[in-house]
Amino acid sequence: MSANFSVSLSQIIKEMSFETVFMPSDPDTIMVSSTQLNRPGVELTGFFEYYDKNRILVFGNTEMAYLAKLNDEKRAKVLLDLMSKGAPALVLCRGFEPLPEMIDLAKQYSMPVLATGDQTYNVISSLVAYLNVELAPRITRHGVLVEVYGEGILLIGDSGVGKSETAI
Numbered sequence: 001m002s003a004n005f006s007v008s009l010s011q012i013i014k015e016m017s018f019e020t021v022f023m024p025s026d027p028d029t030i031m032v033s034s035t036q037l038n039r040p041g042v043e044l045t046g047f048f049e050y051y052d053k054n055r056i057l058v059f060g061n062t063e064m065a066y067l068a069k070l071n072d073e074k075r076a077k078v079l080l081d082l083m084s085k086g087a088p089a090l091v092l093c094r095g096f097e098p099l100p101e102m103i104d105l106a107k108q109y110s111m112p113v114l115a116t117g118d119q120t121y122n123v124i125s126s127l128v129a130y131l132n133v134e135l136a137p138r139i140t141r142h143g144v145l146v147e148v149y150g151e152g153i154l155l156i157g158d159s160g161v162g163k164s165e166t167a168i
Contacts, residue, residue: 006031007134009089009112012056015130016116016123018091019047021098024110032056032088035131037124039063043085044078053086056127060093067099076101082108091127093120 010027013020020027038055044066067075081106083090090106092098095117098106106113116123143156144167155163 004077004136005135006033011134012089012127012130013114018114018116021092021113021115022103022106023112024107027112028065030088030112032066032131033135035128035135037127039124040074040082040134042099043082046081048081048085055087056140057082057087057090058120058124059090059096060092064096075099079105083098083111087111089114091116093118093123
């Protein structure tokens with residue numbers, strides 16, 4: 001029987017050595033269930049048709065440079081539009097400091113803000129690899145492994161039907 005898995009934000013913070021900038025609630029209660037991340041490129045221009053609020057937001061050099069080019073009013077609107085959609089967390093890479101609007105909106109929408117000095121590509125690669133392992137489908141079966149002429153054979157069946165005896 002397979003199930004959907006999730007990993008707590010506190011596990012992610014520990015594994016990735018993220019710094020907590022803002023945490024609205026206990027990170028053990030914030031669950032991440034998507035292996036995909038969201039680097040908000042087109043979302044910063046207002047296109048949200050395929051936005052998935054279950055993905056962690058990752059801001060790197062490109063996103064921060066784009067926001068820096070906007071005037072205060074436009075930047076506030078862009079961040080409001082994005083952060084009001086929700087996400088399990090927002091991660092700032094490359095040692096970027098959060099913009100004041102980010103912290104205000106994170107408080108308003110209860111979105112954790114995390115930071116790291118690592119390059120964006122390295123953060124994304126490591127985080128996706130970690131999430132792929134933690135959120136991978138799993139299944140439990142009763143079984144016995146047997147080697148016959150150098151080939152592995154897995155005998156599966158309900159508990160107590162004699163798999164071990166058959167293997168002997």
